Amino acid sequence: MSPNSPGKLLKLALLPLSAALLATAGCGSSMVASNGGTQSNSSTGPAFVVGTDAPAPLPSVVGVKIQLESIVLTNGTTKSNNLLVNPVTVDFARYNGLQGLVDMNDVQTGTYTGVTIELGTSNEIDYLNTSAAPPTISMITPTLTTSTVNITLNNSLTVSATGGVPVGLRMDLDLGQSIETSGGNITGTIDPTFDVRTVARTDQGAHIDEFIAAVTTAPTSATATSFVVTGPHGEAFTINISSSTEWDGGATESQLISDGTNAVVVVAGQFDPADQTLDADEIAIVSDTGFYAGGLVTYVTPTTGAATDMQFYVRHVLPSELSEVPLGGIANVSITGNEKYGIYWMHNAFTNLLFNDAALTPGQEIAVGGPDPTASPFDVKRIHLRNWGYNGTIVAGSRNASQGTFQMNVTGFAGQVIPSPITVYLGTGCDFRYGFGAFSDLTDNASIRVVGILLKFNGQTVLVARHIDGLTLTDTAVTAWQ
Numbered sequence: 001m002s003p004n005s006p007g008k009l010l011k012l013a014l015l016p017l018s019a020a021l022l023a024t025a026g027c028g029s030s031m032v033a034s035n036g037g038t039q040s041n042s043s044t045g046p047a048f049v050v051g052t053d054a055p056a057p058l059p060s061v062v063g064v065k066i067q068l069e070s071i072v073l074t075n076g077t078t079k080s081n082n083l084l085v086n087p088v089t090v091d092f093a094r095y096n097g098l099q100g101l102v103d104m105n106d107v108q109t110g111t112y113t114g115v116t117i118e119l120g121t122s123n124e125i126d127y128l129n130t131s132a133a134p135p136t137i138s139m140i141t142p143t144l145t146t147s148t149v150n151i152t153l154n155n156s157l158t159v160s161a162t163g164g165v166p167v168g169l170r171m172d173l174d175l176g177q178s179i180e181t182s183g184g185n186i187t188g189t190i191d192p193t194f195d196v197r198t199v200a201r202t203d204q205g206a207h208i209d210e211f212i213a214a215v216t217t218a219p220t221s222a223t224a225t226s227f228v229v230t231g232p233h234g235e236a237f238t239i240n241i242s243s244s245t246e247w248d249g250g251a252t253e254s255q256l257i258s259d260g261t262n263a264v265v266v267v268a269g270q271f272d273p274a275d276q277t278l279d280a281d282e283i284a285i286v287s288d289t290g291f292y293a294g295g296l297v298t299y300v301t302p303t304t305g306a307a308t309d310m311q312f313y314v315r316h317v318l319p320s321e322l323s324e325v326p327l328g329g330i331a332n333v334s335i336t337g338n339e340k341y342g343i344y345w346m347h348n349a350f351t352n353l354l355f356n357d358a359a360l361t362p363g364q365e366i367a368v369g370g371p372d373p374t375a376s377p378f379d380v381k382r383i384h385l386r387n388w389g390y391n392g393t394i395v396a397g398s399r400n401a402s403q404g405t406f407q408m409n410v411t412g413f414a415g416q417v418i419p420s421p422i423t424v425y426l427g428t429g430c431d432f433r434y435g436f437g438a439f440s441d442l443t444d445n446a447s448i449r450v451v452g453i454l455l456k457f458n459g460q461t462v463l464v465a466r467h468i469d470g471l472t473l474t475d476t477a478v479t480a481w482q
Contacts, residue, residue, distance in 0.1 A: 044106040045159040046276045047073070048168035049083050050199065050206055051102040053092045053175055060127040062137070062296065062313050062413050063328055064093040064175055066192065067120030068102070071169070073112035073157065074150075080107040080159070083169070085235055089122060092173040093413075094315045097389030097451035097467060098209040102171065103231075104276060111158045115169060115196050117149040125179065125186060126313070126328055130416050134299035134311050137329055142179075145191040157198040166271040170197045170205040201271040208269055208278065209387070212286075212294065212367075213237065214318055215256070215263040222254050226277070229265065238277040239267055248284035249342025249351070249384065256285060264292035264318055264369055266344065266384070284344050286384050287369025293317040293325050294367040296388070298417055300360045304459070307335045307360045309377055312368075324373045332377035333368060335360070343453060344386045345466065354455055355385045361456040362417035363390075363410075387466055389451045390414050395421050396444035404430075406442065408450065408463070424450055424463045435470030447471040 049071055053064075067089045073080035084103045094100075125140040157167055172195040180189040199206040213229035216236065224241075231237045241253065256263055264287040269280040286292050299311040310333045317325045325331050341355045344367075365388035370380035391412035398407035404426035410418045430452075432438055442448070451467040 043109045043161045045109045045161040046104060046166040046271075047080075047083055047107045047157075047159050048104040048166050048206075048271060049102040050099050050168060050170045050208065051090055051092065052095045052097075052099045052170065052172050060130075060413055060416055061093060061125060061175065061179065061186075062128050063091050063124065063126030063315065064173070064179065064190075065089050065091045065122075065124040065126075065328070066173065066190075067122045069118040069120045070116075071171075072116045072118075073107060073159070074114040074116055075110065075112045075156075078110065078112075079116075080110070080112065081105070083107060087120060089120075091315055093126075093175060095389075097449055097469060098387060099170070099205070099207060101208050101211050101231075104166070104168075104237075107159055109159050109161050111156050112153070113156045114150065114152050117151070117171075117192075117194060117196075119144060119147045119149070119192060121147075123190065124328065125188075125190075127186070128298065128313070128413060128416050134330075135417070137313060139328065140186060140188050142188050142190045145189060149192055149194055151194060151196045153196065153198050155198045165273050166201050166276060168199050168201070168206060168271075170199045170203075172196070201273065206270060208267070208271075211237075211267040211269075211278065212292070212316060212318070213239075213265060213267065214290065214292075215259070215261055215265060218260045218263065219253055219257050222252075222257070224253070224257075227256065229267075238275075239265075239269075239283075240272060240277050240279045241283070242279070245280045246282045248282065248344055249340065249382075251283070251285045251342075255288075256283075259285060259288040262288050262290045264290065266367060266386070282345060284342060284367075284384055286367040286382055287318075289369060289371055289381065291318065291322070291371065291373065292367065292369045293331060294386070295331070295365070296413075297360065297362050297364045297366055298330065299362060306337060306357045309333065310335055310360055312366060322373070324376070324378070331373075334377040334379050336379060339370075339380060340382045342382070342384045344384055345453070354457060355383075359456045361454065361461055363414045363461070364388075364454045385453055385455075387451055387453055388414075389449050389469070390418075390454070390463060391447070391449050391471070392420070394442055394444060394446045394448060399439075399442055399444075401439055404439065408448070418454070418461060422454075422461045422463055424452075424465050426465050426468075430465045430468060432468045433470070436468055442468070 069087045071083040129136045174193045177193040180187045217228035219227045266284045268282040295313045295315040297312045301309040365386045367384040368380040369382045392408040392410040395407035407421040409420040449469040450465045452465040
């Protein structure tokens with residue numbers, strides 16, 4: 001391997017990344033409570049909902065937006081109040097192997113054995129149309145087979161006011177089972193198929209991989225231990241910071257103080273055991289102007305060398321009422337070469353080498369921040385590369401255990417824009433989930449999902465893995481994960 005080979009540079013770059021991942025990859029055990037618990041409606045306790053999706057997205061489908069009217073805990077005839085502060089539309093396809101905070105609310109204390117999910121009518125399926133260059137987004141307004149989903153929990157959930165320790169639900173929408181097809185074509189019908197499981201705050205299934213929020217109260221000094229952001233429905237959330245909190249892209253707490261309420265952050269962490277705050281293990285400042293948009297790159301001009309223009313599918317935007325950036329559509333960005341680049345979960349001297357205006361490529365999940373976009377294309381000041389899930393199959397004979405690499409033919413949505421095969425690199429912090437326990441479990445032609453960062457390096461498209469997932473979530477795999 002030459003001194004400048006991508007494998008050597010990637011492995012060096014992964015060392016700090018691996019340490020950060022190892023710090024947050026520990027698995028806990030799900031909370032188990034007796035079914036004989038007494039319900040009490042006279043007091044309340046905190047309960048949260050974490051959203052994700054099953055590892056089976058369909059080809060070309062880039063967005064699946066489901067309107068959640070209410071999520072209510074049940075136990076016989078007893079029901080809690082809504083775990084959602086307000087109804088919310090969640091794009092489950094955006095998670096693809098990651099976990100995000102749907103909401104958190106105080107509900108009646110007690111022991112619950114089931115959950116009822118009420119769905120609204122404002123639902124949407126977005127898919128990529130690659131028949132022309134650049135690609136476009138087409139939209140379907142689906143019909144639901146049911147608007148009420150009743151689920152018996154795997155383990156009962158006890159909400160307690162004592163100590164205020166948050167407990168919650170991990171809500172997984174199985175896209176492959178939910179979106180009905182005929183002859184490989186989407187029929188326009190969704191049969192909402194959820195897997196909802198109880199989680200304690202320390203469980204791997206309760207970790208928040210991305211929480212995107214606008215800062216409303218910045219830290220007051222470089223030694224401050226918290227700041228306040230606006231949550232998914234306008235409610236205030238306190239973010240706790242400590243000496244172990246990692247800052248991406250050279251950011252610091254002092255920079256957050258300077259940016260103040262113009263800052264938009266992406267936070268990863270877990271809920272604090274004492275209250276409804278979030279203990280941050282990773283923070284990226286993606287905007288210092290109050291404008292942020294995120295999504296998946298669909299087209300880059302030119303295809304080689306430094307980019308001058310970029311298009312991406314917009315999954316989320318702040319402020320949400322900003323009409324110039326089409327949520328669920330394609331945004332056009334002008335690349336000037338003056339942007340500041342960062343990689344979420346990677347902050348070292350190799351970042352600028354691995355991600356810059358010559359390293360933009362279709363299939364990357366990004367976040368951009370900058371001036372309020374009043375034109376198309378618009379300029380941005382910051383571009384962050386983020387983790388996303390890539391489905392595919394392992395190329396026969398490509399596994400190299402000594403190097404920690406293999407090749408993968410990319411399928412699903414990303415396979416529409418990424419040339420195959422690509423090389424997957426594993427760092428020491430990469431973990432194996434959902435049926436896989438180690439590199440030795442990988443087999444030729446196995447169907448997998450790699451959650452990681454997609455890089456364009458020396459003309460090659462490579463994938464740096466954070467998680468390696470099996471595509472069949474068996475009961476045994478679920479037990480092992482919990």
